[in-house]
Amino acid sequence: MLGRSTHYWVILEKGTPVTHPHPHPLLDLPPLTAARFAAIERRVAALLGTRQDVVITQGEALLPLEGCIRSAARPGSTALNVITGPYGQTFGGWLRDAGAEVVDLEVPYHTAVTAEQVGRALAGHPAIDFVSLVHAEAATGNTNPVAEIGEVVRGHGALFMLDAVASVGAEPLLPDEWGVDLCVIGAQKAMGGPAGVSAVSVSARAWERMAANPAAPRRSYLSLLDWKERWIDGGRKALLHAPAQLEMLALEACLARIEEDGAETVMRRHRAAAAATRAGALALGGGLGPYVREAREAAPVATTLRTPGGTDASELVAAALTADGSLPLVAGGGALAGEMIRVNHYGADATPDVVLASLTGLGRALREKGVQANTEEALETANETWKSFIS
Helix, strand or coil: CCCCCCCCCCCCCCCCCCCCCCCCCCCCCCCCCHHHHHHHHHHHHHHHCCCCEEEEECCCCHHHHHHHHHHHCCCCCEEEEEECCHHHHHHHHHHHHCCCEEEEEECCCCCCCCHHHHHHHHHHCCCEEEEEEECEECCCCEECCHHHHHHHHHHHCCEEEEECCCCECCECCCCCCCCCCEEEEECCCCCCCCCCCEEEEECHHHHHHHHCCCCCCCCCCCCHHHHHHHHHCCCCCCCCCCCCHHHHHHHHHHHHHHHHHCHHHHHHHHHHHHHHHHHHHHHHCCCCEECCCCHHHECCCCEEEECCCCCCHHHHHHHHHHHCCCCCEEECCHHHCCCEEEECCCHHHCCHHHHHHHHHHHHHHHHHCCCCCCHHHHHHHHHHHHHHHHC
């Protein structure tokens, strides 16, 4: 008698095709070739307008960010770490762990850092040879003037690392023109792609800095030098390891969508979403207002709002999501959880419908908390503001 664990062996004639009984479009895929991987890298380079080497890394953007810092910072080096939000704080920890002396330049999160502030920090610490900066801080809603800062850093002669994860696709990003030596991007925000793949453009002098650092990671997922020596210098013929195939295909798809729509069109949608959200929030009233005080310093990828006194941001967000769980609303992190709401209008959410729905949800939540809110005026103002950008 045959039991349930019995194995059945089928002998097939040579050449007989064997197929899975339940084929799946996301699972039964042909291998991603080195040539296709390299072609996707070239499309990333085109998006950035860079002639520098581009390395696609198989993980969320914190992977190349940490890899850049641990490859370029070392004992005896001095780094200027600009802090305009939580990611700058993370970078400072990595820099110190790598043995660098760190000079922190922190500004209030409701504003942006200026080139003048960076210049004064560099002048006060001539030994600085590495500068880390976040372009747009999605967590705090500010964006920094990278072009002007890059000019100051270049004049000082320091290596310049930029976290452009939240800005790529939402606002201009020109690493070559701005003197950025290490420009890290991720696909999960304005690009509208997956979170599990990222990329970094690397200048020639950044490669030289890494090669001269005996503490730079090697034979490690954090190692950029491994990619340089075994992938780029090898003519991009053999990948270091099996690529994250689904993420790479998704990255390829979102690049194709940006190319089809046009990068300027995508950026215009993000600018419109930010301006409409900001204007609509002000018209909503009830004490709700922009967290970043100056519109020119507000990031187009997300708008942060300061809640009215006596109201809790987490509770307002929860109330708004109870009625519509699809709204891209989150409360601020850490100490900001009680006073900041973030509207994440990036990628597929950079649309007038999402902006209007978010304002409607916030208006409803405010009224539930006993705060007067003029939703009708907010929607009319937001709609007119959007039209002024898109028409």
